[in-house]
Amino acid sequence: GQQVMQIPQYQHVxxxxxxxxxxxxxxxxxxxxxxxxxPGGHPVFLIQLVKSGEVKKQKxxxxxxxxxxxxxxxxxxxxxxxDVGTYFCAGPTPNDxxxxxxxxxxxxxxx
Amino acid sequence: NAGVMQxxxxxxxxxxxxxxxxxxxxxxxxxxxxxxxxxxxxLKFMVYLQKENIIDESGxxxxxxxxxxxxxxxxxxxxxxxxxxxxxxxxCASSPRGVEKLFFGSGTQLSVL
Numbered sequence: 628g629q630q631v632m633q634i635p636q637y638q639h640v641x642x643x644x645x646x647x648x649x650x651x652x653x654x655x656x657x658x659x660x661x662x663x664x665x666p667g668g669h670p671v672f673l674i675q676l677v678k679s680g681e682v683k684k685q686k687x688x689x690x691x692x693x694x695x696x697x698x699x700x701x702x703x704x705x706x707x708x709x710d711v712g713t714y715f716c717a718g719p720t721p722n723d724x725x726x727x728x729x730x731x732x733x734x735x736x737x738x
Numbered sequence: 739n740a741g742v743m744q745x746x747x748x749x750x751x752x753x754x755x756x757x758x759x760x761x762x763x764x765x766x767x768x769x770x771x772x773x774x775x776x777x778x779x780x781l782k783f784m785v786y787l788q789k790e791n792i793i794d795e796s797g798x799x800x801x802x803x804x805x806x807x808x809x810x811x812x813x814x815x816x817x818x819x820x821x822x823x824x825x826x827x828x829x830c831a832s833s834p835r836g837v838e839k840l841f842f843g844s845g846t847q848l849s850v851l
Contacts, residue, residue, distance in 0.1 A: 660838075662840075662842075669842040669843060669844050669845050670781065672840060672841070715781065717781075723837070724786050724793050724836065725771070725783045725794055725796075725797070725837065726771070726837050727783065728773075728780045728783075730779060
């Protein structure tokens with residue numbers, strides 16, 4: 628079955644620094660979605676990428692979908708304490724009804 | 739427009755009891771998904787339902803677990819004869835068009851004593 632993997636599992640960042648988290652799928656994805664879950668909270672949709680090579684920006688967050696539509700990345704610049712949480716990527720396969728989530732990257736920020 | 743409503747937020751059960759978790763999707767959403775999350779782990783798909791139909795239950799154990807989404811009323815995830823290993827956070831999500839942009843509820847934290 629489809630597997631979605633994320634690295635790193637944990638990211639400890641100094642406030643103000645940049646970092647990138649990566650997502651890889653064992654199969655080609657029709658789209659890739661990113662969600663953020665704050666500690667004690669529920670996952671919240673951030674963005675969806677559909678096209679091969681697509682890049683989208685949300686303020687300090689840059690999302691990219693790979694050319695082969697099997698990998699994605701999230702880059703955060705000038706990390707702030709509000710960025711704390713776990714970032715999940717998720718994707719369906721073209722003929723699949725369910726959204727498979729990666730294990731997430733948990734981000735902590737040192738002030 | 740109210741978000742996805744789950745209740746209860748916290749549920750404590752003794753081993754062998756039944757747990758019923760409820761989820762009311764957002765207005766206009768006919769697709770409901772249930773996920774299970776253990777501490778510091780990802781979201782594990784359990785079941786996908788549309789009104790009155792189970793579309794995919796491949797992530798749900800065949801024994802003791804069942805789900806429904808009736809024509810009227812909330813979706814229900816039922817766990818019979820709970821065991822300690824069932825302790826987890828159970829999240830419900832809904833969407834208007836299937837596997838696109840899921841809206842999650844606040845979850846039900848199930849604790850089995």
